[in-house]
Amino acid sequence: MFLASFLIGLREGMEAALIIGILIAFVRRQQRQDLTGKIWSGVTIAVVGSLVVGAVLTFGAYGLSFRGQEIIGGTLSLIAVAMVTWMVLWMVRMGGTIKGDLEGRAGSALARGQGRALFWIALVSVGREGIETTLMLWGWALQPLALVGAITGITVAAALGYLLFAGLVRINLSTFFTWSGSFLIIVAAGILAYGIHDLQEAAMLPGPYSGHPITPTDLRTGEVLVGPTDGPFWMASFPFGWAFDLTDTIDPSGWVATFAKGTIGFAPLMSWLEVLAWATYLAVVVPLFVRRVREARSRRRPSAPKATATGEAQPTETAQAAQVGEGPTPPPTAEAGEQEATNAPRKDTQCVA
Secondary structure (H helix, E strand, O other), X not given: OHHHHHHHHHHHHHHHHHHHXXXXXXXHHOXXXXXXXXXXXXXXXXXXXXXXXXXXXXXXXXXXXXXXXXXXXXXXXXXXXXXXXXXXXXXXXXXXXHHHHHHHHHHHHHHOOOOHHHHXXXXXXXXXXXXXXXXXXXXXXXXXXXXXXXXXXXXXXXXXXXXXXXXXXXXXXXXXXXXXXXHHHHHHHHXXXXXXHHHHHOOOOOOOOOOOOOOOEOOOOOOEOEOOOOOOOOOOOOXXXXXXXXXXXXXXXXXXXXXXXXXXXXXXXXXXXXXXXXXXXXXXXXXXXXXXXHHHXXXXXXXXXXXXXXXXXXXXXXXXXXXXXXXXXXOOXXXXXXXXXXXXXXOOOOOOO
């Protein structure tokens, strides 16, 4: 649980730190340091609001029945999966333009003289990350190790955000969000399976807890059928029985089961519906994520100069724009070409907040 919650806190914290850094750097470039307080006010309220939501969801459920708690837990898990999936795919697609988008919105607000709009931009942007983190960690809220991991991840993200803003470190944020996004997809698949389990326990979805005649059981012992070979015929336990039962081999309360459940969503005892939801989610989202990553990399990759019919390379649009107003340009010599290649600035592929 520590590793999963740490990486969740680190990922979501880095997104929030990136947003804060972009907004503060923008107002400083515009020499409007007086608006920094509005940004921090929005951030503070967003953090407090996320903590309040987490407290209400955690402690407010105590007064409910077991079935009510399971319904709320399963529903929140499904909402968390939807939010995480959307955010991961959105960050891959928009990661290269998020700075321009935020600065454009902030610039429009300043042009209209609405400095208060920066407060709402910070509140909504950071609050979205806080609510997403709260929903993802809600199921582990009362586990000390998970809380320590989440707090540690958020603290590290805040420190890295400050170092990035101060220019003391350089991180390839595109690579960071790609790898952390791939991990979050696996975690989200586990949260989906966990939510399905809660809804099955609450009898909101058919499964091993539904009872006869929905649940496939052994007619002699009354026990729920397990696996593809249990029962009078092949796959008799499918789809509302247990897919497997490894509780005799793996202790459900041991560290192995806890680590597996917190990272990949594996539990020693899982229903067919949980396994199907887990596998289907990964089968759909992983190819979509990989395609988005490839599309984003192709957009960032510089295009090669086009060649004419005579074999000469045409200048790029940037070079053509630079030549406007300079008059005719003589053909480059070999010596000049070597000098230009030597003096050409290196392109820094690192993304710095």
